[in-house]
Amino acid sequence: MTALLEAKSLHHAYPGGVPALQGLDLSIAQGRKLAILGANGAGKTTLLLHLNGSLRPSAGDILLDGQPVSYGRAALAAWRRRIGLVLQEADDQLFAASVAEDVSFGPLNLGLSEEEAAERVAEALEALRIGDLADRATHMLSFGQKKRAAIAGAVAMRPEILLLDEPSAGLDSHSTVHLLSVLNKLAAAGTTLVFTTHDVDLAYGFADDIALFDQGRVLAQGRAETILSDDALLKQARLKPPFILELGLQARRLGLLADADPLPRSRAEALELLEALKA
Amino acid sequence: MSPADRVAHTNRWRRRSLVEKAVLALGMLVLAVALPPFPASPVIAVVMAAAALIGAAVPFRLWLACATAPAGFLLVGAFSLAFQWDGGGFSLAQNGLHLAAGLAARSLAGVCCLLFLALTTPTSDLLNGLRRAGLPAELAEIALLMYRFLFLLAEVAAAMDAAQAARLGHVGVGRRLRSLGLLIANLLPRALDRARRLEIGLAARGWTGELRVLSPKAAPSLPVLAAIGAMEGGVLLLGVLV
Numbered sequence: 199m200t201a202l203l204e205a206k207s208l209h210h211a212y213p214g215g216v217p218a219l220q221g222l223d224l225s226i227a228q229g230r231k232l233a234i235l236g237a238n239g240a241g242k243t244t245l246l247l248h249l250n251g252s253l254r255p256s257a258g259d260i261l262l263d264g265q266p267v268s269y270g271r272a273a274l275a276a277w278r279r280r281i282g283l284v285l286q287e288a289d290d291q292l293f294a295a296s297v298a299e300d301v302s303f304g305p306l307n308l309g310l311s312e313e314e315a316a317e318r319v320a321e322a323l324e325a326l327r328i329g330d331l332a333d334r335a336t337h338m339l340s341f342g343q344k345k346r347a348a349i350a351g352a353v354a355m356r357p358e359i360l361l362l363d364e365p366s367a368g369l370d371s372h373s374t375v376h377l378l379s380v381l382n383k384l385a386a387a388g389t390t391l392v393f394t395t396h397d398v399d400l401a402y403g404f405a406d407d408i409a410l411f412d413q414g415r416v417l418a419q420g421r422a423e424t425i426l427s428d429d430a431l432l433k434q435a436r437l438k439p440p441f442i443l444e445l446g447l448q449a450r451r452l453g454l455l456a457d458a459d460p461l462p463r464s465r466a467e468a469l470e471l472l473e474a475l476k477a
Numbered sequence: 478m479s480p481a482d483r484v485a486h487t488n489r490w491r492r493r494s495l496v497e498k499a500v501l502a503l504g505m506l507v508l509a510v511a512l513p514p515f516p517a518s519p520v521i522a523v524v525m526a527a528a529a530l531i532g533a534a535v536p537f538r539l540w541l542a543c544a545t546a547p548a549g550f551l552l553v554g555a556f557s558l559a560f561q562w563d564g565g566g567f568s569l570a571q572n573g574l575h576l577a578a579g580l581a582a583r584s585l586a587g588v589c590c591l592l593f594l595a596l597t598t599p600t601s602d603l604l605n606g607l608r609r610a611g612l613p614a615e616l617a618e619i620a621l622l623m624y625r626f627l628f629l630l631a632e633v634a635a636a637m638d639a640a641q642a643a644r645l646g647h648v649g650v651g652r653r654l655r656s657l658g659l660l661i662a663n664l665l666p667r668a669l670d671r672a673r674r675l676e677i678g679l680a681a682r683g684w685t686g687e688l689r690v691l692s693p694k695a696a697p698s699l700p701v702l703a704a705i706g707a708m709e710g711g712v713l714l715l716g717v718l719v
Contacts, residue, residue: 290679295601307683
C-alpha cells in the first residue's frame with residue numbers, strides 16, 4: 199500500500215541555524231490514526247507545518263500520493279484542500295466573531311455556495327458536538343470549546359488527513375475524553391488522523407500507529423504496542439512506557455495473560471483484565 | 478471581554494436586524510441634533526433609554542456606568558456655557574442657563590442613541606453592516622481582525638501585568654513605570670508572533686487574501702421599520718409644531 203503522505207529525509211533549520219528537523223522520514227497511511235510521539239521541543243510542530251506546506255524543508259521531499267509536492271499557489275491550495283491542520287493554540291486560528299462564522303471560512307474558501315457552506319458548518323459543529331455554540335462569540339468560549347471550534351473549522355473542509363498539534367494539551371480529563379470520542383468518530387468515517395503528543399498513555403490508548411520522534415528525526419514508526427514496548431527506543435526518546443501497557447506486559451510475563459490474548463489498551467480494559475484474572 | 482461587549486452579544490435584541498437598530502438609533506440621533514432641544518431631546522432620551530433598558534433588557538447598572546463618562550463631559554460643557562468669567566468672578570451668562578440646558582438635553586439624547594446601538598449590537602455586526610453598506614471589504618476585515626486581536630492582547634497584557642506584580646514589579650512609581658515599559662515593549666513582538674501564527678492557521682484553511690465568512694443576516698421586518706418610522710415621525714412633528 200502506498201502512503202497517502204510521506205516525508206523523506208526532511209531537513210529544516212530555523213533562522214539562526216537552530217536545526218528542527220534532521221533527516222526525518224515519515225509515512226502516513228490512509229485511514230489510520232498516527233501519533234507523532236516525542237518530548238517537548240523535539241520539533242513536532244515544525245513537522246506538522248511541513249506536512250501542509252506552511253513551512254518548506256531546506257532539504258528532503260514531501261510526497262503526496264507518491265508525487266513530490268510543489269509550492270506554487272495552486273498546488274498549495276489543492277494540497278491544503280486535502281490536508282487539514284489544527285494548531286495547538288485555538289486562539290491562533292479563530293478569527294471571526296462567532297463560531298459558525300469562523301467555521302464557515304474554510305468551506306467558503308473551497309468555493310462552495312453559501313447554502314453548501316452552511317450545511318458544512320452545521321455538519322462540522324454536529325460532529326464536534328458544539329451545535330449549541332454556533333452563535334457564540336469566539337472570545338466568549340472556554341478553552342475546551344475554543345479547541346473544538348478550531349477543529350470544526352478544519353473538519354468543515356472534509357479533509358482526507360487531519361493534522362492536529364497537541365490536541366489534548368491543556369484539556370481536563372473530561373474534555374479530553376469528549377474530544378477523543380469525537381476524533382474516533384471522524385476516524386471511523388474515514389478521516390486519517392495525525393496528531394502530535396508527548397503523552398504516551400494517550401498515544402497508546404488512541405493511536406493505531408506511532409512515530410517516535412526525537413531530535414528532529416523519527417526514530418521508529420510502527421504499530422503502537424510494538425513501538426511502546428521497546429524500552430531502549432523509548433529511553434532514547436526520553437519517554438516512559440505507558441502504564442497500562444506495562445501492566446499488560448507484566449501480566450504476560452507472569453503467565454497471567456496468554457501471548458495470543460490482546461493487551462489492554464485503556465483503563466477500562468485493564469480493569470476488565472483484572473476481573474477476568476480473578477474469575 | 479468588557480461587560481459592555483458581553484451585553485452587546487447577549488442582550489434580548491441581539492438577533493434583531495441591524496437595519497432596524499441602526500434606523501432607530503441613527504434616525505433619533507439626527508432628530509436630536511436637528512430639532513430644537515425642547516421638547517424633542519428629552520423625549521428622544523427617554524425613548525432610547527427605554528429601548529435599551531426595557532426593549533433590549535440591558536442591565537440598568539451597566540447602562541448607567543457607560544453613560545457616566547459622557548455625562549461628565551456634558552456637565553462640564555454645559556457649566557462653561559451657563560457661566561462666564563467677567564474679570565472679578567463668575568456670573569451667570571446672558572441667556573446662559575437656557576443655552577446650557579438645551580445643550581445638555583441635546584447631548585444627553587445623542588448619548589442615549591449611541592449607547593443603545595453600542596449596547597445592543599456587537600462591533601462585528603456593525604462592521605459587517607458597514608461592509609454591506611459599501612465600506613471596502615479590506616477595511617472591514619482589518620477592523621474585525623483588530624477587534625479580535627484586542628481581546629487576545631488584552632489577555633496577554635493582563636497575564637504579564639499579573640506576573641510582574643507577583644514579582645514586586647509594581648512597588649514604587651519608578652519600578653511601576655519601568656514594568657509598564659517592559660510590558661509594552663514585549664507586547665509588540667508577541668502581537669507579531671500571534672499574527673504570523675494566525676496567518677498559518679488561515680492559510681491552512683485555504684485563505685487567499687479574503688476573509689469571507691457566512692454572517693447571519695437577520696432580515697429587517699417591515700412592520701418594525703414602519704413602527705420606528707412612525708415614532709420618528711412623531712418626534713419630528715413634536716419638535717416642529719411645539
